[in-house]
Amino acid sequence: MPYKIAIIVGSLREGSINRKVARSICGLKNDNLDCSMIEIGDLPLYNQDLDTNPPEQWTRFRQQVGSADGVLFCSPEYNRGIPGVLKNAIDIGSRPYGQSVFDKKPGAIVTASPGSIGGFGANHQIRQAAVFLNMPLMQAPEAYLGHVTDDSFDNSGCLKEGPLKELIKGLAQAFHDWVHMIHRSRQLLAEDGAHAAQQAKSKEHA
Numbered sequence: 420m421p422y423k424i425a426i427i428v429g430s431l432r433e434g435s436i437n438r439k440v441a442r443s444i445c446g447l448k449n450d451n452l453d454c455s456m457i458e459i460g461d462l463p464l465y466n467q468d469l470d471t472n473p474p475e476q477w478t479r480f481r482q483q484v485g486s487a488d489g490v491l492f493c494s495p496e497y498n499r500g501i502p503g504v505l506k507n508a509i510d511i512g513s514r515p516y517g518q519s520v521f522d523k524k525p526g527a528i529v530t531a532s533p534g535s536i537g538g539f540g541a542n543h544q545i546r547q548a549a550v551f552l553n554m555p556l557m558q559a560p561e562a563y564l565g566h567v568t569d570d571s572f573d574n575s576g577c578l579k580e581g582p583l584k585e586l587i588k589g590l591a592q593a594f595h596d597w598v599h600m601i602h603r604s605r606q607l608l609a610e611d612g613a614h615a616a617q618q619a620k621s622k623e624h625a
């Protein structure tokens with residue numbers, strides 16, 4: 420079974436290069452990741468007062484992220500930081516307190532920019548929030564994609580053949596392996612726990 424991956428794109432722009440990178444990941448012909456892009460442009464600004472009766476867009480977003488096996492952030496850098504729209508989505512998913520949909524969810528971060536440092540600042544601000552949110556984050560390969568322009572993509576909006584596409588393929592495979600390791604380890608630990616409990620019960624009745 421492929422892992423269900425929620426991709427959150429930090430740009431609302433129609434021709435966004437980050438959206439195109441996300442689309443390219445969705446379009447990779449592998450059968451181990453089932454990717455979908457989650458809409459964040461319609462999310463009303465986070466306001467804690469609304470948590471008692473949340474807007475339907477918040478509920479929809481929380482459900483979509485909550486039901487995924489992993490989360491991939493694909494984002495531009497705005498003024499060396501996280502675009503406001505993405506921070507808003509992260510804040511919405513993180514609340515109400517104790518009910519964060521990001522908790523324990525494996526994650527990875529890709530930032531793309533026409534600039535040469537590839538959104539490094541935004542990448543690490545997303546990482547900082549995700550660490551606080553208790554997301555096990557893939558460490559490597561890091562993905563600060565610099566010098567990405569419209570020219571990097573074909574007419575269908577997917578990455579052209581070349582080193583960048585190869586890097587993205589490697590990243591998708593590494594993310595699959597990361598998500599698999601986390602979920603499989605949890606499954607094995609749960610089985611171990613159940614086995615130990617069963618043994619303790621058998622000893623009680625011996």
Ligand SMILES: Cc1cc2nc3c(=O)[nH]c(=O)nc-3n(C[C@H](O)[C@H](O)[C@H](O)COP(=O)(O)O)c2cc1C
Pocket residue numbers: 430431432434435436437438494495496497498499500531532533534535536537538
């Ligand atoms: C408000 C704003 C701030 C920006 N700040 C940065 C920045 O700090 N670093 C950077 O590399 N590019 C910056 N850019 C340029 C973006 O990297 C570029 O517009 C990119 O295409 C945006 O990503 P998108 O194509 O996915 O929308 C900024 C663009 C905007 C609109």
